[in-house]
Amino acid sequence: MADFELYAWAKGNALAPILFLEEAKSSYHLIPSNPNSRLVAKELKKLNPWGDVPVLIDRRPGKNNVSLFGSAAILCYLGFETKKLIPETPALHASTLQWIFWQERTIHALSIFYDSTQDVKIRAKCTQNLKQSFKKIDSWLKNRAYISEEFSIADIALFFTIRNPENYGILISEYKNIRNWMSRINNRTATKRALGISFY
DSSP: OOSEEEEEOSSGGGGHHHHHHHHTTOOEEEEEOOTTSHHHHHHHTTTOTTOOSOEEEEOSTTSTTOEEESHHHHHHHHHHHHTOSSOSSHHHHHHHHHHHHHHIIIIIHHHHHHHTOOOHHHHHHHHHHHHHHHHHHHHHTTTOSSSSSSOOHHHHHHHHHHSOGGGGTOOGGGOHHHHHHHHHHHTSHHHHHHHTOOOO
């Protein structure tokens, strides 16, 4: 039996845990789960009240089948449990987590708000706020290869949240440092494996 069981689908940041598991070379069993299917969503609600993906179950001995939903929570759990892709130094450890929390409450929240409405004015406001966030990230990545000192769960979380900026009226060409950072992540072997998975 694999160490981890992952319910996921090719949408948004639901792919983030897959990249972690591929990077960490962890043993996992992927269960393709389209949350748009009523039958699948009904089954997912037994694991996640919202019937959405991703959902992770820790099948390792002694872990009591711990079940978690949400990419941010899953990434943090995997980092803590495997001691991979998360810095051990307290300051860098905290910095990595703060980026995950920040992207959840800003970029992820804004993108969800944008997708939930057809109101042109509201969408324009979301795009404006997203552009401000992109500027902050771009500035942070100046002279940095990754968000922390090395590739970490912060990069994984942020990458899957902002990798399709054109969906929100944002041109990635305007953010040189983000563009280079995304290219570095896209060129990683584990990323190619994760993005190459067929869910159909």
